[in-house]
Amino acid sequence: MEKKYSEKIARELGLGTEQVAAVSGLLAEGATVPFISRYRKEATGSLDEVAVTAVRDRLSQLEQLDARRQTILDSLDKHGHLTDALAAEVLSAETLSSLEDLYLPYRPKRRTRATAAREKGLEPLAQQIFEQTGNLPEGVVKSYIDPEKGVEAEEDALSGARDIIAEWVNEDADARARLRELFLAKGRIESRVATGKEGDAAKYKDYFDWQEPICHAPSHRVLAMLRGEREDLLNITMAPPEEEALDLLCDRFVKGDGVDSAQVRLAVQDSYKRLLSRSMETETRLAVKERADEAAIKVFADNLRQLLLAPPLGSARVMGIDPGYRTGCKVVCLDRQGKLLHHETIYPHTSEKKALQAAESVRTLCRQFRVEAIAVGNGTAGRETEAFVKELGIEDVRILMVSESGASVYSASETARAEFPDLDLTFRGAASIGRRLMDPLAELVKIDPKSIGVGQYQHDVDQQMLKQSLDDTVISCVNAVGVDVNRASAQLLTYVSGLGPQLARNIVAFRDENGPFLSRRQLTGVPRLGPKAFEQCAGFLRIPGGGHPLDESAVHPESYHIAEAMAGDLGCTLKALMADSSLRDRIRLETYVSEAVGLPTLNDILAELAKPGRDPRETFEVFEFAPGINTISDLAEGMRLPGIVTNVTAFGAFVDVGVHQDGLVHISQLSDRYVKDPSTVVKVQQRVSVTVLGVDLERKRISLSMKGARRDDRPKPKQKKPAGKRTRPTPGPSAKKPSPGNGKRNKTPFNNPFAELLKK
Numbered sequence: 001m002e003k004k005y006s007e008k009i010a011r012e013l014g015l016g017t018e019q020v021a022a023v024s025g026l027l028a029e030g031a032t033v034p035f036i037s038r039y040r041k042e043a044t045g046s047l048d049e050v051a052v053t054a055v056r057d058r059l060s061q062l063e064q065l066d067a068r069r070q071t072i073l074d075s076l077d078k079h080g081h082l083t084d085a086l087a088a089e090v091l092s093a094e095t096l097s098s099l100e101d102l103y104l105p106y107r108p109k110r111r112t113r114a115t116a117a118r119e120k121g122l123e124p125l126a127q128q129i130f131e132q133t134g135n136l137p138e139g140v141v142k143s144y145i146d147p148e149k150g151v152e153a154e155e156d157a158l159s160g161a162r163d164i165i166a167e168w169v170n171e172d173a174d175a176r177a178r179l180r181e182l183f184l185a186k187g188r189i190e191s192r193v194a195t196g197k198e199g200d201a202a203k204y205k206d207y208f209d210w211q212e213p214i215c216h217a218p219s220h221r222v223l224a225m226l227r228g229e230r231e232d233l234l235n236i237t238m239a240p241p242e243e244e245a246l247d248l249l250c251d252r253f254v255k256g257d258g259v260d261s262a263q264v265r266l267a268v269q270d271s272y273k274r275l276l277s278r279s280m281e282t283e284t285r286l287a288v289k290e291r292a293d294e295a296a297i298k299v300f301a302d303n304l305r306q307l308l309l310a311p312p313l314g315s316a317r318v319m320g321i322d323p324g325y326r327t328g329c330k331v332v333c334l335d336r337q338g339k340l341l342h343h344e345t346i347y348p349h350t351s352e353k354k355a356l357q358a359a360e361s362v363r364t365l366c367r368q369f370r371v372e373a374i375a376v377g378n379g380t381a382g383r384e385t386e387a388f389v390k391e392l393g394i395e396d397v398r399i400l401m402v403s404e405s406g407a408s409v410y411s412a413s414e415t416a417r418a419e420f421p422d423l424d425l426t427f428r429g430a431a432s433i434g435r436r437l438m439d440p441l442a443e444l445v446k447i448d449p450k451s452i453g454v455g456q457y458q459h460d461v462d463q464q465m466l467k468q469s470l471d472d473t474v475i476s477c478v479n480a481v482g483v484d485v486n487r488a489s490a491q492l493l494t495y496v497s498g499l500g501p502q503l504a505r506n507i508v509a510f511r512d513e514n515g516p517f518l519s520r521r522q523l524t525g526v527p528r529l530g531p532k533a534f535e536q537c538a539g540f541l542r543i544p545g546g547g548h549p550l551d552e553s554a555v556h557p558e559s560y561h562i563a564e565a566m567a568g569d570l571g572c573t574l575k576a577l578m579a580d581s582s583l584r585d586r587i588r589l590e591t592y593v594s595e596a597v598g599l600p601t602l603n604d605i606l607a608e609l610a611k612p613g614r615d616p617r618e619t620f621e622v623f624e625f626a627p628g629i630n631t632i633s634d635l636a637e638g639m640r641l642p643g644i645v646t647n648v649t650a651f652g653a654f655v656d657v658g659v660h661q662d663g664l665v666h667i668s669q670l671s672d673r674y675v676k677d678p679s680t681v682v683k684v685q686q687r688v689s690v691t692v693l694g695v696d697l698e699r700k701r702i703s704l705s706m707k708g709a710r711r712d713d714r715p716k717p718k719q720k721k722p723a724g725k726r727t728r729p730t731p732g733p734s735a736k737k738p739s740p741g742n743g744k745r746n747k748t749p750f751n752n753p754f755a756e757l758l759k760k
Helices: 003-013 017-028 033-039 049-078 084-092 096-106 113-119 123-131 154-170 173-186 202-207 219-230 242-253 259-308 352-368 382-391 407-411 414-419 425-438 440-444 463-481 490-494 501-514 520-525 531-540 557-570 574-579 581-585 599-610
Strands: 188-193 209-213 234-239 318-322 329-334 340-346 373-377 398-402 640-649 652-656 663-666 687-696 701-705
Touching (some): 003 049, 017 033, 033 463, 033 531, 084 096, 096 173, 123 259, 173 259, 188 219, 202 219, 219 234, 219 259, 234 259, 259 463, 259 640, 318 352, 329 352, 340 352, 340 425, 407 425, 581 599
Parallel strands (some): 373 398, 663 701
Antiparallel strands (some): 329 340, 640 652, 652 663
16 A cells, blocks of 8 residues: 555554554455454554454545546546646545546536537637626627527527536536535435325324434434435435525625626526535435444444343253244254254143143253253243243253344244254244354354344445444454354354355365364365465464364464463473463563564463453343233333343334333433433443333333433443352332233233143
8 A cells, every 4th residue: 555545544543654554564465354453463553453444444445536536537538638737636636526526527428508508609608707807898798699509689698608607616626615515514404294195104203394404413313314205205305504505606706796797696596506406415415324324334233243242151951942822832952062952842822731731841851951041032922931931940940031033034044954954944943042042143143134133224224334344243253252163153154364155164064074173273274274364264263172272262373382482481381381370470571572573462372371262251141021021011100120232223222121022211211311322321232220111002112211220220331251240130119010901911920821730
């Protein structure tokens, strides 16, 4: 990359020029963002993933700008318009919009009113008027009358001249730049319901007569209004006050009060209303949409990161249950590695007889497969199925609700068909629910992130930008945690630095053919996994119990010799050094600094020696919803309930309180203090305590509040390793009261009609 671009990016991002140049060079060599931020700290000055990604993205933008610049230069040269002065302006343009403004007067265009006026020979008149010497000499306009060319009278000549001037005004780069700033700074977005569409547009009622400054319009409102416009239900305009726009243009182009200046003023007004306002509104729409997309995509990516990094239960024998009423509950049993051992259907909610049979089946399966935990999907009949299983009183088995968002998408995917070719769709979903409890990250990477349910207007934003952001997020999470190469699926391996779909499949095929990998070096035997790919991926792949003590750590094989030297200098083995903190305390890192390795890498090595392959995710904690609160009709105003944050948006957070319908904590109800950004208060998968403000049974809407939380209810700050177990929020007194309901509700615990029978 040219030095000037290194300097430009460094200036824009507040980084050192050498740092940017180093990142650029590493990217050009094929290095990935996780690899650069983790293993090339000395070169980049310890830039993190966020900074490295920002450099990568800005570099890509500049490359695209350069490509467009060259295309414009070639076009100008081809058509004989290129001069030294114009070339200098094109080469110095720093934005795509300024580049297009320079090119606009020369760009091949369709026939215009100005084109027709030129064909009538009116350009000299337009030039004379535009100079605004103070007046038009008598007879000048009359001399341009030519009936054969369609100029019948003086007004025809003046009208044609104004058309030409209007085009000059429209193509003036400086005027466009100033007007663009005005649209963004003082423009207003206005929304009106389309004529006759009041009934169809009920969901957009808030925007039937709405306006606000463009610069303050939040992402979710912009995207909602634009969606309504695409559905032909709303009419949207984006523009500043017309008077201000015209004043800006007149200040630039009108130079006096004479007859000629009056004609220029008319031309400016025509140019704005007919050409510039439309062009600027189109540009403004694109800019506002891009800004809204970026905000929505950031919310989505932040939510996805929290979901992917949710604490795992870990290796355990799990029963997964995909709940249902009439069609029954699909049950699977998995071993500690997530392998399917058994599947069947039980019917705990249809009749007394089948409930007893289902109870016996669950007890038998728990004994037969030594089940340690039961994962129940949180969809339809989820709470009832959870209550049914709990009533069985099975000892030493944890029963947990698991989000099943995206499980149905996975069930019908090619990935699921490859994993379970002979298994029914519904059982695949149950297996996914069970595996998701064991390791959310490993299972969720098999699902398109857009189907996981933590986004905001994900189908309305730029899909290419969304894919790049979500891919970056998944890659970041996978590499931050690390991957056990002997247990990982091809889908999980795909996201490891330096790999991809083909190499991931090759690794799995090699593992299936030759047995588990015994060392990282054995990876070099995988077909098409060359030295560069090995360099990029090796540090992120883990081999527990591998041939080298550091094969299960995040220490890169290129640095093994440093750790071995540390052990040798202390006169002990590497295993002893990793096991004995007193030995590690004797290490003086300065001794091992070299031109290639500095203190950042050495500190990382020392940290890995202490806790090799440490999982950065928090410790798994059991969560339970309030007992007896199973459906939306069970809720009552004032109840204090435990819940889990399922989605964070720009306007608040959605919380699952166990009634199959998430409630909304509006941004104004997130805290007793003012909240500008909900993500600063709550995260996806966070345990919270909420108060029910209102329930709309007809619209199935629940309003919640986190205000006034007791000290032990408040969200706790994120910790890398929590010191001991947290106190699980418990429902307040009001949550324990029976719901008014409709009088038909069974009063037995968990609202299960067969509860007493199941205890036998």
